[in-house]
Structures are given as structure tokens and as C-alpha cells.
Amino acid sequence: METYFNLVSGASASASDVYDVKDPATLDIVARAPVSTIDDLDAAVAAANAAARGSWANDLPARKAMLAQCAHRIEVCSAELAHVLSREQGKPLAAAKGEIATSVRLLTYYAQKDQRRETLRQRSSEYVDVVRAPIGTVGLIVPWNYPIAILMMKLAPALWAGNTVVIKPAPSTPLTTLMLCARLADILPAGVINTVTGEGDIGQALVEHAGILKVSFTGSTQTGIRVMESSAPMLKRLTLELGGNDAAIVCRDANVADIAPKIFNNAFANAGQLCCAIKRLYVHRSIFDPMLERLIEIARHWRVGPGLNWDTQMGPLNNRAQRDHVRALLDDAVAQGGTIHVGGEPLDGYAGHFLKPAIVSDVSDATRIVKEEQFGPALPVLPFDTVDEAIYRANASEFGLGGSVWSTDVSAAVDAASRLEAVNLYVNQHAVPPDPELPFGGMKASGFGYELGEWGCDDFSIRKVLNVNAGVE
Template sequence: MAPKLDIETYPGNIINNEFVPTPNTRHSINPATGSPLFKVPVTRAEDLDAAVEAARKAFKSWSTTPFSERAKLLLEYTDAIEANRDELENLLTKEQGKPLSLSHTEMDFALSWLRAFATMKIEDEVLQEDEEKIIYSTHPPIGVCAGIVPWNWPILLGVGKLGPALITGNTFIMKPSPFTPYCDLKLGELAKGIFPPGVVQVLSGDDNLGPWITEHPGIDKVAFTGSIATGKLVAASCAKTLKRCVLELGGNDAAIVCGDVDIDKCLPKITTLSFLNSGQICMLTKRIYIHESIYDEFRNKMVEFTKNNIKTGAGTEEGVVVGPVQNKMQFDKVKDIYAQIEKQNWKTALAGQAEESRNGYFITPAIIDNPPEDSQVVAEEPFGPIVPLLKWTDEDDVIDRANALRTGLGASVWSKDLKRAERMARRLEAGSVWVNSHFDVDPRVPFGGHKESGIGMEWGIEGLKHYTNSRSLWVWKKIFE
């Protein structure tokens, strides 16, 4: 029988399968109301040291635990999460702000991801074999891995690091975002009743904790999801001890819409994927290039669809798509971009509003009508519910425009002509490229960015290998004959 969580009880960090309180606490807020949420720990350096020591001790036995046993425990853990999914989904909406329907989707993904990871075994590969020798490529676990989790998808991106780390034989320390610590602490609470001590630990903290983790000599790998600016700091910090790092950073995804599309069929998905989670997803459609032959019709229909179908409000309200922006820091950034509309004389197809209301961080969607290519709303990732529409005529030119930025996370091409669309897609510089879709993800498919959108991959066998070292094993057969 899976334990039932008491959602409003946070007695401490999860260290070595124990609740460990801290002298100081902090709290986040509900972004829909501005109300304070429950108190959580503020980790000290000595708490991190204790967690690392427990993780290093646990690694010795966990790394030699058979794959079948690791998979069994990972599935038990998944079942325990599922038994508490309703409480966790409500907590996720309360701390993150997303609509309950999207919290439900995130939980569906998290459970599917964990169950998929439990089936993914990295097998030895025979590179060469003859009468004298056999040479294997093997993949032993790295050691103690840390996951630094962002505030936009705290459950999915938390277990999306935890699962690959554990199934490959590593021990794992999770650091939730200070803005959304609650669900991840509860995930740690469930883990402590299933895994051996030191295998899964969760530490909540302030802005000091991230740098302590990346600099700690006892941590062997950091998996980080967040902004490009912070990712560069993480990489520099990890370099001091030459620890491995995988960075999944920001994007500014281009969607190229060709003139032959059926607008009514593709527009709902493109529009929804411009504003989902209030634009706070790194792989949304953030620059929409529309062929000039259908530009006006597409723009007008997108405005109407947004007015009629993209409702803004608290995540607990029925039918809401755009919840509040998650925190004041991000709210102020998005407000600044909205302020540029008048300053830069951008033409709006749909004018959004960016003002605090009901004490929450609510911003309504905005659609910018063919702004200059070098404008802020095109060149920078807004991470809010604002999207530019841009005209294109020439195929080579639109590919160049889509590839012009230093980001390269995702991109898409939309066309009835699949050969042409695939040809164009193969020229786009991004880690994930879709034809006639966008933001499709799967635990068995590698995920990561090109250029400044990241280093390394997550998920899929390729992503799991980033939690291992590559080792060549030479076995000479006849030397003692």
C-alpha cells in the first residue's frame, strides 16, 4: 500500500531517508493569489555535505544492484506517485500556477517517463572479437548525480533526471527551484520509503544551493534545466572539478508555415503551443514564419481562435489555458517586453495586457504583427504569452532567418508537401525538429539543444548514456594458454 502524503507538512529535507530540518526556512507564493505557501527548508552547506556523503556511500551498493531490482523499485516508486497524483496535481497548480488540466498532463507524462526508463537497459556492445580477444564498449554509472530542476515543469523535469540516474546505477540529489519546491520535496518523501538510504535525496534551498552543488567535489555530474545565462554559470562552475554536466537551456523555436497548409487544421495546435503554460515552456512556438500568400488569413484566424479559446485565469478555474506567470521576476521581464510594444511601435494583431490583477501575475496573450526581424520580441525568448508573426516568401531566406539566432532547441515546418517539408526540416539547426507538429516529446527519444540551447542530451538511450562513463574493456583470451 503506497503511503498517502500530507501535502501541507514539510518537516525538512530528505537526507539519507530521514527528514532533516534546518534552522532557517522560507516559503514560495501562489502566483494566482500572491498568498504565501508553506514553509520549506533552507539548506546549509553542511546539509549538502551530509547528503553527498550518504549518496557516495549508497553508490557502492546501488551501482552493483542488478538492473531488474533497480527497475522494480523504480516502478514501485512510480506507483506510489500515482497513488498520490490528485494531491500532487493540486499542489502543482497551487505552487506553479498552471491550469489543473495541464498539471494532470504533466503527471501523466511523469508516470509514463518513469515506467519507460524502467525498461531501458544500456547493453554492452561488442566492438571487436576474434580468436585472441574480445573488446566491449561498456557504460558504468558515473557516481553521485545532482539534478537542478526548473520551476516551469517541476514534476516531469524532476523525475526526468531522477529516473535515468537511478536506472543506470547512480545515486541522485534533487534540487528544486526555490520558486516551486513543494512537489519535488513530496517526491523525495515518497522515495525515502522505497529506495535504500542515500539513493534519492531532495534538498530545498535559496540561491546559494545551486553553486554549492556545482562546485562540490563529491558530486560527479550535474543535470541542469534553466536559462542560457545560468547554464553558462553552471558549466563554468562544473569545470572547476571537471564534473560532467548536461545543460538543457532556453530556446526560441521557429515554426515555418508554408502556403499550402490547411489553416483550419494546423492553426489550433500552433496557437495553443504559443500560449500553453503562459508561454513558459522552452520548446513552444515562439517565432511563427507564415508564407505571405496566407499571412493575412492565418493572422486573422489566429486572433479569433485566441480570443475564443485561450482563456486567462487562475489554474483552478474551468477552461483556463493561460494561468499566471509563475513568479514576480519573470512577470517583470514579460511586462517589460509588453512595454516595448508602444515604445518600438510594434503593430499588434492582438493587444495583451500585462498588469497585476487579483494580487496574481496575470498576463493576457499578445500577437505581434510582422515586427522587424531584429526586434526584441523576435530575437529574445519572451517566456511569456506573447508571440510574433512574420512574413516569408523565399525558402532559403526563411531557413536563414530561422537559423539566425544562437538558440537551437526546437523548430518545425508545416506543409502538405512532406518531401519539401522534410527537406526544409533537415536544414534547421535545432535538437528537435518536427514536420506538421511541434513540442512532441517521448522518454525514448533524445532531447536537447544545439548552439547555446544546451550541451548533451536527456532521455532516450543516448540521454541515459550521459549518466554513465564510456569504458572500453579488452579481454585477451589466450595469453596464459
């Protein structure tokens, strides 16, 4: 059985203990990953701190050149990375390849990005400029749903800004991250990227470590609250991208035949394990029945299976706890009078964490499957009578990650979408792939701070205000 190793100071680190990483489709062991100790974390942070004091922080042209080399290396290794990603995460191989391609695209963008000049004031005898500096050593805590794409949303701008990093992947999906970092070890200076692996205890220790000056965390709201509490005594900088319960509003003039497949894809991509997936669908009552019928028909024919099967459109959920959570929400919906029209059952012949895509109706906004984030293949469909009502119901949520409005009247849809209490707003689309030019973040219980875009670069930098008196002779 192959064993993967952490990367510390440019070399593979020894491991005192390992654990099994299993394929969520078959429950077979894919490989073994190290269990990091506090000593291992100390070594990783020390290596990152040492690298932060070197030339890396002050040489943007050199950093850009190395990021370009990293992008090329990942592209060359994309096939093996995608294969491991599909096996440990469960997603279809085509989706895994797309995720690796996204990471290459993000790195390539930052490899070409120049530092922007920003002047706050310009007068004849004085000017005020913004000067940006790296923060130092940053902790990146990455979830299991998109372990490489989300890693690169953090890693690429963090490195571009001149930081060094300690990466903590999710315990169920560490392998692709470890393989990727190992492939980049001979390109980057020793200590610029380091990894630790294991359960939540090592993640907690990373957050609390005095040598970590910022934490960028993607995960559940509950864990995000603990991250914020643990980092508060040190006034640590934070980016928290937390849970979501995105609503999509389908107006009466929407073309059902055209948008139903797009809505289905946005709800069930990655088996619904996407923070900004459509998780509540509000449909105008006049077109509710045809929309519901079309979604049911798509779900019936959706091909569910192991990610490495060539025809799989949706793989398993990544872990048993998430599968059981979604199944509990479906059971509660039925207990509250709801109807599961299709899906929700396991896949015959497989021991893994499968649930077929479920379409649910006849539930109220107070039902758990509407109120909570399911983060899985189950979509509640609810009727509404007016757009104002739909917006009010969409906003009656603790979350504020994303939302969309679907209509042939684009101007009216833009007005409605702008009233949603969420950061990432869409019209006639939802949850577009990560775009390095566009910031991504949340509000309310979905967190704060940004990744990508200029705002994301700012969040990985210290912005200084430089006042210059140019009139001195």
C-alpha cells in the same frame, strides 16, 4: 501553515530556516519550504556518496523493481501531487495531472529497460565490448516551468544507470518535488535520492561541491554559463539544457484552419513557459493575413485564470520577474512600431502574475521580442517570401533547441526542417511531450548533452572500452 522538509538519507531533515512559497495566481502562501545551508548540502552529498558505494550501483534488476514501485506510488499519489503542483506553479490542474502522468510514464519505461549489449569489434580471437558503469553522485538542478516532468527526465535515467542524486528544485516550485521524494523514501535505499532547497546560492554550492561528479542543469543560458564556469576546475561532467527561441515555419501550402490551433497550443502551453515552445512564427506572405486573424481569434477566447478553476486553459506566469520581462518585450515591440493585436494585459480581479496571450506583428527580426527568448504568452508573427529566406532567418539566432516546418508537402518539409540549426526538429508538429525513447538536447546557446533515449542513458553513465583476448589457452 504547513512546512515541507528536505529528504536526506531516507528521512526528513531538520531545517534551521524556512521561506514562503506563494501561489502565482493569488499570491497567497501555499506552504513553507526549508532554506538549505552548506551543512545541509554536505549531509545530502555524504548520504548520496555512501549509497553510491552500496549494492545499488551494481544491481540493475533490483533498481528496475524499485523504479516500478516508485512509478506505482506516484500514480497512487497523483491527485495530491497535481493539486500542489498547480498551486505552486500556476498551471491548470489538468496540465498538472498530465505532468504527473508523464513522470509515471518515464519511470515505468526505465523500470522495464534492460542494459543493451554493444560490441565494438568481434574477431575470432578477440572482441571489444562497451561496459557501462554509474558516474556516482549526480546533482539535478530543475527549473520552475515543468518541475516534475523535467525532474523525471533526469531522475529516471540517472537512477536506472545506478547513480545516486542530490536534487535542487527551483525556489518558487519546491513543494511537489519534496512531497514526491518523501513518498518514495520507503521504497529506495537511504541516500539514493536527497534534496536541498533555497535560492541560487545553494545551487551554486551544489555545482561546486567536490562530492558531486556530474551536474544535469535545466535553466537559462546565462545561469548555464555560470554552471559551466564553476564546474570547470573539477572537470565535472555536465548536461546543460538551456534557453530556446524555437522558430516555426508555415509554408504557402499549409492548411491554416487545421494548423492554427495546433500552433497556438504549442506557443501558449504552460503560458508560453516551455523551453521548446514556438517563440517565433514565420508565415508565408500569401497566407499571412488569414493565419494572423485565426491566431488573434483563438487568443481572444482563450480562458485565463487560476489553475484550480475548472475551465482555465492558461494560468499565470510563475513569478513577477518573468511577467515583467514579457511585458517589457511587448512594450519594446510597440516602441519599435509593432502591433499587439490582442492580449498582453493583466487579468482583472487577481493580484497574481497574469498576462493574457498576446499576438504581435509588424516587428522585424532585430526586435527584442523576436531576438530574445520571451518564455511567456507572447508570440511574434512574421511574413516571409521564400523557404530559403525563412530558414536563414530562423537560423540567425544564438539558440538551437528546436524548430518546425508546417506543410502539406511532407517531403519538402522534411528537407527544410533538416536544414534548421537545432537539435529537436519537427514536421507538422512541435515540442511533442517527453518520450523516453527519444533523446532531447540542444546546440549553440541552448546547451549540450542529452536526456532520455539511449544518448541520455549514455550521458548518465561512464562508458568503458573492454578489450578481451579470447585466444589464451
